[in-house]
Amino acid sequence: VLTQTSSLSVAPGQTATISCGGDKIENAKVHWYRMKAGQAPVLVVYDDSARPSGSPSRFSGSHFGDTATLTISRVEAEDEAAYYCQLWDSKTDRYAFGSGTQVTVL
Amino acid sequence: QVQLRESGPGIVEPSETLALTCSVSGDSITEYFWSWIRQAPGKGLEWLGYVFYDGSVNYNPSLKARAYMFVDIHKNEVSLSLRSVTAADTALYFCARGRRADISGPFEHWGQGHTVVVSS
Numbered sequence: 001v002l003t004q005t006s007s008l009s010v011a012p013g014q015t016a017t018i019s020c021g022g023d024k025i026e027n028a029k030v031h032w033y034r035m036k037a038g039q040a041p042v043l044v045v046y047d048d049s050a051r052p053s054g055s056p057s058r059f060s061g062s063h064f065g066d067t068a069t070l071t072i073s074r075v076e077a078e079d080e081a082a083y084y085c086q087l088w089d090s091k092t093d094r095y096a097f098g099s100g101t102q103v104t105v106l
Numbered sequence: 107q108v109q110l111r112e113s114g115p116g117i118v119e120p121s122e123t124l125a126l127t128c129s130v131s132g133d134s135i136t137e138y139f140w141s142w143i144r145q146a147p148g149k150g151l152e153w154l155g156y157v158f159y160d161g162s163v164n165y166n167p168s169l170k171a172r173a174y175m176f177v178d179i180h181k182n183e184v185s186l187s188l189r190s191v192t193a194a195d196t197a198l199y200f201c202a203r204g205r206r207a208d209i210s211g212p213f214e215h216w217g218q219g220h221t222v223v224v225s226s
Contacts, residue, residue, distance in 0.1 A: 031212035033151075040200060040216040041151065052214070084151055088210040094166060095141065095153040 002085055002098035009104045016072040018101045020085030023066050028087040030068035032061055035100075036081045044083075045070060072103070080105040108133040110201050110217035117223050118195075124188040124222055128201030135159050135177055139204035140184040141213060142175065144197035152197075156204070157184060191224045198222075 002022045010016040020030060030048050033041035043052050045061035048068060058073045072079055085098035114126035128140070142154040155165035157175040165173045174187040184201055198219045205211025 029210055033213075035151075038198070038219075040219050041213070042216075043212050043214060046212040046214075082150075086151075086212070090210070093164060095156075097143075097151040097153060100150040 002087070002096055004083075004085060004098040004101045006099070007102040007104065009106055010072075010075050011106045012075055012077060014075055016075050016079070016103055018070040018072075018083050018085075018103070020068045020070075020098045021066060024087060024089050024091070024096060025063070025068055026066045028089065030061070030063055031086045032059075032068075032070045033084045033086065034079075034081045035084060041084065075103075075105055077105050079103060108203065108215050110203065110215055112199060112201055112217045112220035114220060114222070116221060117225055118191050119226050120192055120224055121190055124186075124191050124195060124224075126186045126199055126201075126220060126222070128184040128186075128217055130182045130184065130203075135179060135182050135184060137207050139209055140175075140177065141202045141204060142173075142186045143200045143202055143213070145200075146194070146197040149197075154186070154188075193224050196222065196224045 032045040034044050035041040044055045044059045048063040049061040060071045062069045082100045082102050084100050089096050109131045111129045118124045136159045139156045141156040144152050157163045163175050172189050177184050198221050200219045201217045202213035203215040
């Protein structure tokens with residue numbers, strides 16, 4: 001189980017910090033997705049801290065021990081969405097998603 | 107640019123079999139892991155399983171052996187079959203492509219999703 005805070009609110013221009021915790025994280029690469037209602041998820045950070053082409057530089061990731069973090073700096077209205085962490089669990093041979101964090105931009 | 111598109115029925119009756127196809131354009135399906143992922147109403151993302159281009163598969167045990175996935179290299183398609191469906195299988199279904207030959211990589215590309223409702 002990958003645990004995420006269910007929701008958070010942030011004002012435009014501020015920083016949103018989203019955590020993903022669980023013992024499976026320690027030895028895994030963590031990926032992050034942004035998902036707007038009714039749309040496909042979009043990869044925003046992969047391999048803990050790398051950004052795919054097209055992902056704004058406002059998105060950054062980190063990973064220490066059993067916690068991974070997605071940081072959204074200078075939050076914009078378009079960042080309002082659900083964010084999911086995800087990894088490959090090599091012990092159980094399956095993919096796992098976090099429970100998701102709904103980010104609301106005030 | 108690779109594109110994925112899911113297709114199939116929008117309504118499936120309880121106890122019947124749900125069958126979806128993911129058509130891939132812009133790249134070959136070889137050397138990639140292809141996953142099916144769903145989101146039930148009001149819920150998070152659930153990984154259902156993957157099929158590798160060579161036909162090897164790995165299913166989420168939560169599906170209790172109801173799933174079957176396969177590839178058609180000639181058609182460049184990936185398919186999902188889920189039998190004995192119930193209302194709990196009502197969801198938005200996605201196909202997604204992993205990173206080339208790297209099972210631990212992210213889902214780099216996704217289809218737009220296909221809504222399936224289980225109802226009589």
